[in-house]
Amino acid sequence: MELFIIRHGESIGNNKRGFMSGKSDLDGLSEKGKIQAIRLAWELRKVKFDRIISSPVTRARETANIVGFANSASVTTDVAFSELDHGIFEGHFWWEEEVVNKIPKNWRENHREDWTTPYPEGESIKDMCERVWNGLEELIQTISTHEKVAVVAHQAVIAAISYWAKQGRAKTSGREVLDYIHTKHYPNASAFSISKKAGKYKIQNTLDKFTSVNSSVDSVRFYTNHIFHKKVEDITNVSTVSSNNVYQLDGESSAVIKILSDQESLTASRLIRLYSYLEKNSTISAPKILHQDLSGCFFGHDVIIQDYANGKDQSACIKSKHSSKQLLQDIYTNITKLHQLPLEQVQDFWYPDDWEEKAHPNWKLYMQTEINHTITSLYKTNLPMKSLAYTLRNLSKLEEYINSDKYALVPLHGDLVPKNIIVDHNGDCEFIRLVDFERARIGDALWDLVYYYGHLQRLDLKLQDAWQDCFWGSLSKERKEIFELFLTLFHAWSVRDMEEYKDDTKRGNLGCKSLNILKQLV
DSSP states (O other), X not given: OEEEEEEOOOBTGGGSTTEEOTTTOSSOBXXXXXXXXXXXXXXXXXXXXXXEEEOSSHHHHHHHHHHHHHHTOOEEEOGGGOOOOOGGGTTEETTOHHHHTTSOTTHHHHHHHXXXXXXXXXXXXXXXXXXXXXXXXXXXXXXXXXXXXXXXXXXXXXXXXXXXHHHOSOOSSSHHHHHHHHHOOOOTTOEEEEEEETTEXXXXXXXXXXXXXXXXXXXXXXXXXXXXXXXXXXXXXEOOSSSOEEEEXXXXXXXXXXXXXXXXXXXXXXXXXXXXXXXXXXXXOOOOEEEEEOSOSSSSSOEEEEEOOSSEEHHHHXXXXXXXXXXXXXXXXXXXXXXXXXXXXXXXXXXXXXXOGGGOOSHHHHHHHHHHHHHHHHTTSOOOHHHHHHHHHHHHHHHHHHHHTOSXXXXXXXXXXXXXXXXXXXXXXXXXXXOXXXXXXXXXXXXXXXXXXXXXXXHXXXXXXXXXXXXXXXXXXXXXXXXXXXXXXXXXXXXXXXXXXXXXXXXXXXXXXXXXXXHHOO
């Protein structure tokens, strides 16, 4: 036989310092605790439990159900493995006046020294141990030779089980047991197994330290199955230029899961605030967050799952040459609405104060850094001398403009490309929404316009001209000149990426196209 002993995941009560959830536990697992349990279930996914017995307390039952779902194992409860009954402390902070006034004199001293002293109106450690040991011995009698069974319980209960497996029932005054239970610690959502060989019980296979799970179709399927409590079969890895891992989930309703491993300071909490603001305060159609995981317990990074509007990204329309002028006008209308959002209302999550320096929260610093980095890289390319001189001259002019501060700062999308524009691909390809605001920042509105123009220009379908028609008439002569300077940076930056990421085929192809465009600018 093999018996696994599992501690429940972090409970809401665990986060209330001095609070005694005890057996009552109305709150159950915290969000982090649920992910901890899913992480443990991933580790145990190949065990194939025949049955799982849980303490009837909510936090344990929830953990057992998560592990059981992963193994398709039935879950039953047994009061033998319930939490220690804390009596008058149940559901209270230990310092609450109504509790303190009920504590008998000398109880605290006796409770720590004598395992027979019960909590007022509750159990003693001895009561709990005998309850647990009786239940454990009865359970073991029912486990067949090749059966694998799990018990999901609590810190003190598991310590009592561990003592029993190593020492048997206490044969002394119990002080040794008391000290063992007070000093033994089992992390939330940890586990070990007990096996019997040659008449002796042995503790092994301790699972209490977990590394992050690598994202893959299998691990994402496992994770999302538990989040949605149903099987998600169709999962597709979506290619991105960032190091974020993105997967599309298809089923009764489509969704996208994003594991935010790129630019760690651009957290899920920031995107949640951003999307929530757009939903409540604008007519800009943006994604809705279906699930957020800020624990890092499974993939090691923040995770969000957002809805996926029925439709396709604009790339499908471009390939079939369906993109219309009206679609481009609708894109421009929505990006303009974005640029017009009140800066004072959004800057704390569009432009977070806690960004690390590498993320360049300041637009001027961001542009200066990227311009200088690009200039340095261009000398390593095979740009003809005339093209190189022209490009360097434009970048120098752009840096002067950036340093002048003669422009307004507005909220930017930051990654306005066809794949981040969702359209109804039927008929004339109607605009549905903008997606992927991970690179949103504060900056010059021209950057969004140039960014999209540059991507269209590389496709060489003349769509860039139709896009330019949407806004060109509203720009002053000076702004038109600055547009051309930003466009030079866009393509030079792409060439730089091609040199820096030589093993990245996608960046290489885009860089080659930008290189050819730069050659033609002279």
